[in-house]
Amino acid sequence: xxxxxxxxxxxxxxxGGIAGLIIHELGYSDQKPADIISRLRHLENSPNHTTxxxxxxxxxxxxxxxxxxxxxxxxxxxxxxxxxxTEARQRQGIGKRLLAAAADFAxxxxxxxxxxxxAFHRTKTHQFYEANGFERKSYCFYKYV
Numbered sequence: 001x002x003x004x005x006x007x008x009x010x011x012x013x014x015x016g017g018i019a020g021l022i023i024h025e026l027g028y029s030d031q032k033p034a035d036i037i038s039r040l041r042h043l044e045n046s047p048n049h050t051t052x053x054x055x056x057x058x059x060x061x062x063x064x065x066x067x068x069x070x071x072x073x074x075x076x077x078x079x080x081x082x083x084x085x086t087e088a089r090q091r092q093g094i095g096k097r098l099l100a101a102a103a104d105f106a107x108x109x110x111x112x113x114x115x116x117x118x119a120f121h122r123t124k125t126h127q128f129y130e131a132n133g134f135e136r137k138s139y140c141f142y143k144y145v
Contacts, residue, residue, distance in 0.1 A: 005061060005094055007101045010051040015040045017060025018053065025084040052101050054085065054094045061089045064098040068109060078106040080116035099132050 010018065019036040022028050028036075043049040048069065054062035062085035070076045080102065085094045106114055117140045118125050130136070 005054050005056050005089075005092075005097070007052060007054050007097055010040075010044075010053045010063065012041075012044070013058075014051075014053050014055070014060050014063075017055075018051065018063050021060065021063055021084040021086060022082065025086060026082065049081075050105060052098060052105070054089075054098055056089075061086045062094045062098055064102055066102055066105065068111065074113060076109075076111050077113040077115050078102065078109070078111050080114065083116070095128065096132060 015037045016033065018040060019031075019033040022036055023031055023033065040051070043051065043065070048067055050066045050068075052064050052066070053060050063082070064080060065082035067079045067081050068076065069079055083095070083098065085098070102114060106112070114134075116129060116134065118129065126136070
């Protein structure tokens with residue numbers, strides 16, 4: 001039986017579940033849960049970051065990490081920094097609901113643009129974003145110093 005999913009702002013009680021999603025669903029197996037939880041505590045205190053979770057009861061089955069930021073050329077936008085739904089609950093509309101909640105949050109902040117980066121190998125995720133109204137616009141480059 002599938003329990004109804006609630007979308008809400010995360011709390012400290014959700015951090016372990018979010019860490020599990022980052023490690024197992026996003027593939028960051030080299031990360032330690034305690035380190036992720038420490039970052040989540042830091043982000044929780046940032047006025048520019050918001051983390052929304054999808055829960056069924058006490059279980060976190062998805063999350064989306066959002067950052068309000070501004071660029072020189074396009075003004076303020078909402079950046080999806082992290083986004084995952086547990087594999088067992090994918091294709092049940094949870095990701096779509098999290099994106100809708102992110103769009104609602106953007107509207108509440110008078111922001112009209114949402115951006116997301118997505119790794120080249122995540123082709124199914126690219127299709128998901130495009131099916132939900134996102135357009136491919138650019139490449140993202142990295143350089144560690």
